[in-house]
Amino acid sequence: QKEVEQNSGPLSVPEGAIASLNCTYSDRVSQSFFWYRQYSGKSPELIMSIYSNGDKEDGRFTAQLNKASQYVSLLIRDSQPSDSATYLCAVIQGAQKLVFGQGTRLTINP
Amino acid sequence: SQTIHQWPATLVQPVGSPLSLECTVEGTSNPNLYWYRQAAGRGLQLLFYSVGIGQISSEVPQNLSASRPQDRQFILSSKKLLLSDSGFYLCAWSGGPKQFFGPGTRLTVL
Numbered sequence: 001q002k003e004v005e006q007n008s009g010p011l012s013v014p015e016g017a018i019a020s021l022n023c024t025y026s027d028r029v030s031q032s033f034f035w036y037r038q039y040s041g042k043s044p045e046l047i048m049s050i051y052s053n054g055d056k057e058d059g060r061f062t063a064q065l066n067k068a069s070q071y072v073s074l075l076i077r078d079s080q081p082s083d084s085a086t087y088l089c090a091v092i093q094g095a096q097k098l099v100f101g102q103g104t105r106l107t108i109n110p
Numbered sequence: 111s112q113t114i115h116q117w118p119a120t121l122v123q124p125v126g127s128p129l130s131l132e133c134t135v136e137g138t139s140n141p142n143l144y145w146y147r148q149a150a151g152r153g154l155q156l157l158f159y160s161v162g163i164g165q166i167s168s169e170v171p172q173n174l175s176a177s178r179p180q181d182r183q184f185i186l187s188s189k190k191l192l193l194s195d196s197g198f199y200l201c202a203w204s205g206g207p208k209q210f211f212g213p214g215t216r217l218t219v220l
Contacts, residue, residue, distance in 0.1 A: 043211040100154040
């Protein structure tokens with residue numbers, strides 16, 4: 001079992017709709033969770049962090065965490081073509097070491 | 111504010127040649143520093159991390175090495191490159207749970 005798992009996609013969503021990205025992790029003691037956005041040919045950019053159960057909203061982005069189910073998700077409301085990118089889920093393990101999922105490629109269709 | 115630099119941005123090297131990639135961070139002190147590699151179409155692989163000058167932890171045994179000669183400088187090296195060393199090399203820093211990436215170096219080994 002991979003430590004952090006994501007559906008690789010591609011996930012195709014019409015412009016203006018909600019994009020839902022999911023991630024599961026294997027280490028029950030993980031406490032810190034992150035979502036990065038990576039445009040093609042560019043480095044990952046941190047867009048959300050979440051540390052406690054529930055929802056965390058930042059603009060059009062909402063991160064959701066359920067530690068009991070070991071599940072993290074990212075919702076993007078009012079999706080725009082500029083949201084087309086690969087989204088990486090990451091979980092801290094041990095001393096500040098991030099473990100990344102393989103990423104989900106998201107395409108927003110105008 | 112903090113800034114992270116990497117150079118060169120792109121590099122084409124023959125098999126068997128040496129490698130030196132440099133990363134520097136500005137605007138913070140005592141950062142944790144990381145080297146990742148992202149092969150084409152694949153996830154991020156942690157190669158090395160450092161919690162202080164001269165302190166290097168290796169995650170994956172291979173022909174690469176890392177050094178941290180100064181607090182905010184991290185260097186990735188190889189004595190002899192392999193074809194399999196091609197990829198996108200990313201340096202990252204953290205001062206807490208969040209990690210921030212530099213612009214990356216795209217290495218092609220021919």
